[in-house]
Amino acid sequence: MNQLADCPVCNSNVFASFITTTAQMHTSKEPFNFDQCKSCELVFLNPRVPLAQLKNYYTSHYLPYRGPEAWGKHEHFVKDSQQKLDLERVNRVKEWYKTTPETLLLDVGCGKPSFLKACKTELKCDTLGIDFSDEGWKNTTEDYGELNLQVAEIKDLPSDLQPDVITMWHYLEHDYTPQENLKSLKSISKPSTTLIIEIPNFDSSSRKEFGEDWAGWHTPRHTSLFSPRNVELLLNNTGWEVSKILTYGTMDPYLLYWMSRMEQKGMAWDKNMEDEFWAFTRGMIRFLPKKWNQKNTSLGIMTVIAKPKS
Numbered sequence: 001m002n003q004l005a006d007c008p009v010c011n012s013n014v015f016a017s018f019i020t021t022t023a024q025m026h027t028s029k030e031p032f033n034f035d036q037c038k039s040c041e042l043v044f045l046n047p048r049v050p051l052a053q054l055k056n057y058y059t060s061h062y063l064p065y066r067g068p069e070a071w072g073k074h075e076h077f078v079k080d081s082q083q084k085l086d087l088e089r090v091n092r093v094k095e096w097y098k099t100t101p102e103t104l105l106l107d108v109g110c111g112k113p114s115f116l117k118a119c120k121t122e123l124k125c126d127t128l129g130i131d132f133s134d135e136g137w138k139n140t141t142e143d144y145g146e147l148n149l150q151v152a153e154i155k156d157l158p159s160d161l162q163p164d165v166i167t168m169w170h171y172l173e174h175d176y177t178p179q180e181n182l183k184s185l186k187s188i189s190k191p192s193t194t195l196i197i198e199i200p201n202f203d204s205s206s207r208k209e210f211g212e213d214w215a216g217w218h219t220p221r222h223t224s225l226f227s228p229r230n231v232e233l234l235l236n237n238t239g240w241e242v243s244k245i246l247t248y249g250t251m252d253p254y255l256l257y258w259m260s261r262m263e264q265k266g267m268a269w270d271k272n273m274e275d276e277f278w279a280f281t282r283g284m285i286r287f288l289p290k291k292w293n294q295k296n297t298s299l300g301i302m303t304v305i306a307k308p309k310s
Contacts, residue, residue, distance in 0.1 A: 001047035001048065001049065001050070002047050002048045002049075002050055003046065003047040004035075004044070004046045004047070004048070007037040007039065007040060007042055007044065008042065008044055008177075008178055008179065008223070008224055009037065009040050009042045009178070009179070009224070009230050009233055009234045009237075010037060010039050010040040010042070010230070010233060010237075012037050012038065012039040012040065014037070014038040014039060015035040015036060015037045015038055015046075016035060016036060016038065017033055017034075017035055017036075018034050018035055018036035018043050019033075019034050019043075019211070019212055020032065020033050020034075020212070021034065021212045021213075021217045021219045022212075022219065023057065023219050023220060024215065024217060024218055024219045024263055025062065025063060025218070025259075025269045026057055026269070027268075027270070032045060032219045032220045033045070033046060033047070034046070034217070034225070037230075040229070040230040040233055041227060041229070041230060042224060042225070042226065042227075042230045043202055043224070043225040044223060044224045044225070045219070045220055045222065045223045045224075048176065048220065048223055049220045051176060054220075054221070055133065057220060057221055058133060058135060058221070062135075062269075063269055063273075064111065064112070065111075065112065065135050065136060067082070067112055068082065070272070070273045071273045071274060071277055072272050072273065072274030072277075073274060074274060074277040077277070082114055083114070083118070085115075085250060085251065085252075086114050086115045086117075086118035087118060087122070088250040089115050089118070089167070089169060089250045090115070090118050090119060090122045090123060092196060092250055092303070093105070093119070093123065093165055093167065093196065094123075096165075096194050096196060096243075096305050097164065097165050097194045099123045099124075099125045099164070099165070100125070101124050101125060101126075102125075102126070103123070103125035103126065103164045103165065104125070104126045104127070104128065104161070104162070104163045104164050104165075105119055105123070105125055105126070105127045105128070105163065105164065105165040105166075105167065106127075106128050106129075106130070106157075106161070106163035106165070106166045106167070107119075107127065107128070107129045107130075107166075107167045107168075107169070108130060108154060108166065108167070108168045108171050108185075109130075109131055109132075109168060109169070109170070109171030109174065110129030110130060110131050110136065110137075110149065111131060111136040112136040112137065113129045113136065113137055113144050113147055113149055114143075115167075115169065116129045116144075116147050116149075117143070117144060117147060120146070120147070126148075127147060127148060128148045128150070128161075128163070129147060129148065129149045129150070130149075130150050130151075130152040130153070130154070130156075130157070131149075131151065131152075132151065132153065133151065134149070134151050137149055153181075154181040154184050154185060155180075155181070155184055157184070157188055158188070159187070159188055160188070161188045162188060162189065162190050162193075163188070163189060163190075163193060164190065164192070164193060164194070165193070165194050165195075165196065166185055166189070166193060166194070166195045166196070167196045167197075168195075168196070168197045168198070168199075169198050169250070169251075170198060170199060170200075170251070171197075172197055172199050172224070172226070172231075173199050173200055173218070173222040173223065173224055173225065173226065174221055174222060174223060175223065175224070176223060178224060178234060178238075179234065179237065179238055182234065182235065182238035182239070182240060183238045183239060186238060186239035186240060186308050186309075187239075189308050190308075191307075191308055191310060192307070193307065193308055194305065194306075194307060195235075195240060195304075195305070195306045195307065196303065196304075196305055197231075197303065197304040197305075197306070198249040198250060198251065198301065198302070198303050198304075199226055199231070199249075199301070199302060199304070200216035200218075200222070200225060200226075200256070200300060200301060200302075201216075201226070201227065201228070201247070201298040201300060201301060201302040202216070202225040202226060202227045203227040203228065203298060204216075204298040204299055204300040204301075204302075205297060205298070205299055205300070206253065206256045206257055206260060206299055206300035207225075207300065209260075210257075210260040210261075210263075210264070213260050213263040213264045214256070214260050214263075215255075215256050215259030215260045215262075215263060216256060216300060226302075228245045228302060231245075231302075231304055232245065232304070235304065235306050236309075239308060239309050240306040240307065240308060240309060241306060241307055241308070241309045242304060242305070242306045243305045243306060243307060244303075244304075244305040245302060245303070245304050245305075246295075246302060246303040246304075246305075247294060247295060247296070247297060247298040247302055248294040248295060248298065248299070248301055248302070248303065249301035249302060249303045250303075251301050252284075252291070253287075253290075253291060253294060253299035253300045253301050254283070254284050254287040254291065256299070256300035256301070257283075257287060257299075257300070258280060258283055258284075261283075262276075
């Protein structure tokens with residue numbers, strides 16, 4: 001295990017244990033410790049799983065990689081839901097950047113690259129997706145063969161790439177070196193580049209409600225749990241200027257509530273999810289009154305929009 005001596009955001013060496021949680025969405029129930037920085041209040045996994053061993057927690061049974069097929073005969077409903085999410089993300093890009101066919105959109109941590117496919121269709125722009133593994137797109141040439149997808153890290157990107165838009169949909173909370181990577185992205189960006197980050201919000205009602213079972217921990221895959229103040233500090237310290245922080249994201253906050261409930265129940269995440277579908281749907285309907293208030297109070301997700309400092 002890799003022990004950190006400094007906070008990943010502010011480099012302070014003054015921190016203390018905040019909570020112990022077990023591995024989530026995984027057959028193992030090994031415990032992991034999260035510390036909290038006394039200075040910027042970032043909560044971060046410490047010690048962390050060595051990068052070489054991290055793939056053990058991203059198996060073929062990992063629910064996000066299994067996708068709609070995991071839901072059996074209800075697969076088509078889940079596919080529709082994913083398409084709506086992708087379109088919401090496309091619309092979030094439209095809100096903050098006027099794209100043209102010459103626009104280059106870089107998606108960091110692209111996973112299953114359905115968002116990039118939606119960008120090709122809806123925005124008609126150029127795209128590049130990178131991830132540390134091809135689990136999200138291997139053997140899917142029919143669906144994603146036209147996309148530029150690379151198994152790569154941020155440091156591998158060419159210095160003259162100059163993307164117009166950089167998206168990180170639930171990537172930054174996984175990042176082992178956020179300061180280094182955000183500085184690297186700044187160095188390859190244009191002055192007009194727009195950075196869109198969606199992450200779990202530590203200062204949210206779902207985290208307070210579920211405690212150690214909060215799905216936002218996603219133990220041990222999530223290494224940093226940000227709040228608005230410390231994510232803005234991180235961006236400021238790495239050459240970015242925050243334009244806006246939203247108390248919501250494109251991801252339905254109900255998913256965090258549902259996954260947290262399932263963690264409480266000790267659900268086997270590698271099973272066929274077919275028999276969970278209708279209970280999931282009923283819960284989503286009951287959750288709607290809460291969701292209507294997400295622009296006033298964070299239910300579990302936040303979005304950060306930033307541009308390079310001049």
